[in-house]
Amino acid sequence: MDQVKWGIIGCGDVTELKSGQAFNKVPNSSLVAVMRRDAEKAADYAKRHNVPAWYDDADALINDPAVNAVYVATPPGSHADYAIRAMRAGKPVYVEKPMALNAVECEAMNQVSRETGVPLFVAFYRRALxxxxxxxxxxxxxxxxxxxxxxxxxxxxxxxxxxxxxxxxxxxxxxxxxxxxxxxxxxxxxxxxxxxxxxxxxxxxxxxxxxxxxxxxxxxxxxxxxxxxxxxxxxxxxxxxxxxxxxxxxxxxxxxxxxxxxxxxxxxxxxxxxxxxxxxxxxFPEHVQQPLIELIVKDLRGEGKSPSTGETGARANKIIDWITAH
Incomplete structure (x- = not known):
């Protein structure tokens, strides 16, 4: 992958400073589309951050030919659904933490990554701070x-x-x-x-x-x-x-x-x-996810390896499930 062109599903608060702006500051990376179910808020985000395209439908963003990697920044309840849809469309996924609702959903996401060969990363950015x-x-x-x-x-x-x-x-x-x-x-x-x-x-x-x-x-x-x-x-x-x-x-x-x-x-x-x-x-840097995003972009370009993947990211959910089991 020469240039990594990101689309964000769920351009809410977490993307305002922690991550969204970082995609345009990392070499060989750019933010080209955003999606939010509230069309007015999606359009506002795109305007404020100079993003070329916005959507109120996740599949429209996933199927946008200008998008070749997807950042899922919604709450955990929809992580598995959106990530699996994007991977089945052949687009690498960077998903917010916690990776999903539980370890079972994490494993389903990793299984699709293994089946399709499409990379899956998780926003455990402390591994790069x-x-x-x-x-x-x-x-x-x-x-x-x-x-x-x-x-x-x-x-x-x-x-x-x-x-x-x-x-x-x-x-x-x-x-x-x-x-x-x-x-x-x-x-x-x-x-x-x-x-x-x-x-x-x-x-x-x-x-x-x-x-x-x-x-x-x-x-x-x-x-x-x-x-x-x-x-x-x-x-x-x-x-x-x-x-x-x-x-x-x-x-x-x-x-x-x-x-x-x-x-x-x-x-x-x-x-x-x-x-x-x-x-x-x-x-911490201004955009705390930027160091990890840079490593993910290098991974996608074949220039290195991200320290946070779907396999490592699922571990936190597994440990939390152990601790909170009733």
Whole structure:
């Protein structure tokens, strides 16, 4: 593939800054069409971002001869459907995370990719961000010795619409659309990167509950997990605390020290060993998906390999399914 010409299915908020503009900033890549069911919003997006074509029908975008790769940026409930349609049309797919509602849908997507030979990628962009590559580098350099265990803590306050008297729940807390709650949405990034840095997780168990009753999805999860390497992990995720209790912290504890970092909010990495403490500040780029999109474009052009594929992306869904099984 000489030039990768992208079409976006679902040009919503996630595409405004994180990804959409990046397609035109990567060499040998351009955004040529967008689709949204609301025609007015699709047209507005195309106008604001100088996109040549817009549609309110997914099949019209998929079958546009000017489009040779498709980015599926809708909520997870429609990922499998749109991705499979695009792959059967012979067009490589880059799909948002979580990859689908559950591991079964992920496997169906990967099966079509294998059958058709059409590549499938997932937007686990932390595999290409300098901040997280620095963490992986520190691990690979054995800076804190052998990793013993991982501790994840994420506390988040409810969104305004979730605590209003007449709530209109976001799609992220509608299990039929998202697969679960905020845990499904955010922990997918965490488990994907932890596997990228530390290897496969072989077992995971947990307790998922709804304590606050603000919506139908779980709002608190406690989990234990074990890597094939023997590293153990634990985590707590709570989405119904006040802002004073908000925390986003992960620690990697090793035989010679520890690494503390944030998955979502901070740019600081702290390394503590017997010789002292060292801080690294690595800001995110303006368009956080751009480094991964660049690697995907190179993959499609035969110039490299993307670190995030359908096969790796499905792993996060599998781990989440293990933890939240009732």
């Amino acid at each position: 300098p901040y997280f590559l620095k963490i992986k580098e520190l691990i690979d350099q054995n800076v804190i010795g052998d990793i013993r265990y991982v501790r994840v803590q994420l506390n988040w306050q409810p969104y305004a619409e979730e605590v209003s008297e007449n709530p209109k729940p976001r799609w992220r807390v509608s299990p039929e659309i998202s697969g679960g709650g905020h845990f499904h949405d955010l922990s997918a990034h965490q488990f994907d990167f932890l596997e990228y840095a530390l290897g496969p997780i072989k077992t995971a168990t947990g307790i998922a509950r709804n304590q606050a009753g603000l919506y139908n999805a779980d709002d608190i999860v406690i989990a234990n997990f074990e890597f094939e390497s023997g590293v153990l992990g634990s985590g707590t995720w709570c989405y119904t605390v006040n802002k004073e209790q908000r925390i986003d912290e992960t620690q990697l504890i090793g035989s010679k020290g520890k690494i503390t970092f944030s998955f979502f909010e901070k740019f600081l990495i702290r390394v503590e060993t017997e010789t002292g403490s060292v801080d690294y500040t690595v800001p």
